[in-house]
Amino acid sequence: MGRGDHNRATGKNFLAQTPKNQLSDGIDVEYSEELADHDDKVAQSRSREADRRAKGK
Numbered sequence: 001m002g003r004g005d006h007n008r009a010t011g012k013n014f015l016a017q018t019p020k021n022q023l024s025d026g027i028d029v030e031y032s033e034e035l036a037d038h039d040d041k042v043a044q045s046r047s048r049e050a051d052r053r054a055k056g057k
Helices: 001-009 039-054
Strands: none
Touching: none
């Protein structure tokens, strides 16, 4: 335990919180439908199905 540890308030959240305007919606905007191959399309459909199942519960 160093000198700085004594001055720290316990029980407080020291992590900075992300402002609401910087939060991501989880959608990748760099995804290009024209450049997608078959594996990308399969992954997209599996992701959509998984999201649908998770939201249905």
